[in-house]
Amino acid sequence: MRNGLNITGVSESVHEYRDNPEEAVADFRVVTPLPAPGEETAVSRTLALRDGTYRIARDFTLRHRLALDSRSGDPTPWESMLVAVAACVLTTKVNGFTSRGVTLGALRTTARARLRLGPDGAPAAGAVLDDLGWSTEIDCDAPSETLRSINELVAVFSPNHQAALDTTSAEATVTVLGPTGSEVFPVVWAPAVQESPDDCAVEADVVWEYGSESAYTTRVTTGGIRRVTGPLVVDQAKQMLGIDKGPNSQEILLSAVTAEVAGLLRHEPALRDAPVEGARLLGSGRLDTRGMLNVVREVPSRFHDLRLDLAVECDPGHGHKLAAALGAALSRAVLPATLLAQLTVAVEMVRGGRQEAGGLTTLAQTEAVRDEVTRRQQAAQQG
């Protein structure tokens, strides 16, 4: 047991994933009911996740304030997106250092980005988060070479970091639930970018507690006012080396996306005449451990297969109108556009005030590292 993690099952799991790929897949889900037009917050619930061949119940509520300047004490979806990246990076680092036999003293990851603002002070439509980056402060005795190596590998294998680097499209649908069955309507969307010179700073701080448990705080500064939220807890399910103390970083990402889209959707003009009472937005996404552990090179290491489904109980005749409304909301949203874009992310590792590793990460660069890891693994197996 090191750093609160018991990793003895890792090697066995690698073999199990090879024998039965289904065991490697974890499907996360979050549901966010459509908030009423006057409500300041969106409230998401985590749903049971499928982890390989069994289910894991998840019982967490995540709240988001939908306007940057509202007085709610909850983080905004854009802050939570940074939490999702920072927490995922931090968890991957804890796993990486633990597998190298490094005992950690302290670990903290801060993610930062610029959020473009429209003339009304709200996030600019369809604009990606700018200047995304994270920095990790570490206290441990490992040599600098290990720190550089782990930092490089985390950029390759942290699923949410990879989702930011790579093109991660959200497939969207509307499901109309009628008395005699359900009908699914596909949603077409593309970011409708609103150019804007204004922006604000968004930050998330994730501080490692023990094992896979961390606490996070967030900050956003608009109009000279700095709003801070937290601390809140992020953790893994106990079946995933955690203690079930909070939602994990993938669930936080899904709740951020569904909260932002639900917040925009409720104001869509097309919804004015639609019966949306009880409507809920389901967000889902997948981790495949074969990619995260590089068991199969072709499998992505990123959080992928992102899906959004708006479920509404109404007459199927409303389906196309609802699909158009969801498409319009998605097109105006920041987070789906951010995930869709191929970003460059600045990363660094700092120890004792000194930068041990750093630079810009791109998809091409991390893919090259993964190729090299694959080559070394194959050589080790043949040798």
Added chain:
Amino acid sequence: MARSQGNAPEPGSGKEWTDSLSRGRVPGPRLDQQRVVDGRGLGTRSVHAGTYEDPGTGAVGTPVFQTTTFRFTEDTYAAFDQGHIRDVPIYGRYGSPNQWTVQEKLASLENTESAMVFSSGMAAITTTLLALTNHGGHIVSSRDVYGGTYNLLREDMHQLGRTVTFTDPTDIDAVRAAVRDETQVLFFESLTNPLLKAVPLVELGKLARERHLLLVIDNTFLTPIHLRPLEHGAHLVIHSATKYLNGHSDVTAGAAAGPRKYVDRIWAQMLKLGGSLDAGMCFLLERGLKTLALRMRQHHTNATAVAAMLAEHPVVHRVHHPSRPDYPWTWLHEVCPGGWGGMVSFELKGGDEAALKLLDRLRLPVVATSLGGVESLVSLPFNTSHSFLTERQRVEVGIAPGLVRFSAGIEDTEDLLEDLDQALAGL
């Protein structure tokens, strides 16, 4: 003391990102000194599997390691460092050679990787269900389960953040309908108490796989001699080892068996809940298990003979036993061709009053709770195991007035029949 067998992964500074790729999970925990007789007959495995062969004395039986703690070695420190503390003798609650001996015997009998013993059957059930579910999770079970289990599921699980739905355990459609999005575990007894209802094991296994659920089967009544649920789709098997496994009414213990990927989790939960079994009880349980196959044959012979005799008796209204032609759950015969243990239930025409009189008149069977011992035991569900149910609830699960639960021991069959006959004659 040597460490247990196996090649646990060993992370370290020279390792690659994905850790050592050699297989880490091994059967056990198992020491090099333990006998492995996998693939032999169940009688042979009952006798020999897991026995610790003491290299110093050549003792035929496993010595009692009456110690709570073990001297640290390099392996101990490595186990702490790397997390495989289940496989190294460290501390009594974590595991001991006596636990590993009896666990290996159980794992071998169940044809699986690993087993655990607990301080009671309820400790096994509580620990297993908490280990396999999460806050917000849901369990599908049945009101037909043992009273202690029912009380745990009804009174405590919701306080621990788990909800439970009780269904008819013999109706696969009812079980399927009870499954929710957050359902994690199906928990049933292979043969229920006291009516010997058989759950549709194969179909439950299919449902569990189809819906990504874990099927946990309490197999106390049948034991691995008659049924190995893991071979029919269950993920884990539970026992009250107090009953047939030990078989001498002198040990309170429980057990769980299955693949290490699940049993390791149960072990980690046990460390916190604390229901481990001490060395002395492990020794007795191991000794009892050595005769399991032999005993189960006689339990089955006696129960079947008792059921046949009761079915012909004029004061008996109905007999609940898999050997009877009116037994409704015939799928049991397909998965258990070799026998059904020692339990028989029957209803007397004179109701509970006649049942109480019968208990007064019996000379050989002891009127007592529990079951599965070498001595025959008899009790009435209405004032013992199912007294927690209202009369309406008892009727709902089929506990009719005058129901008697008979646990056939291993006495001579003729003696049991004669005693029952004289007792029934006076009613």
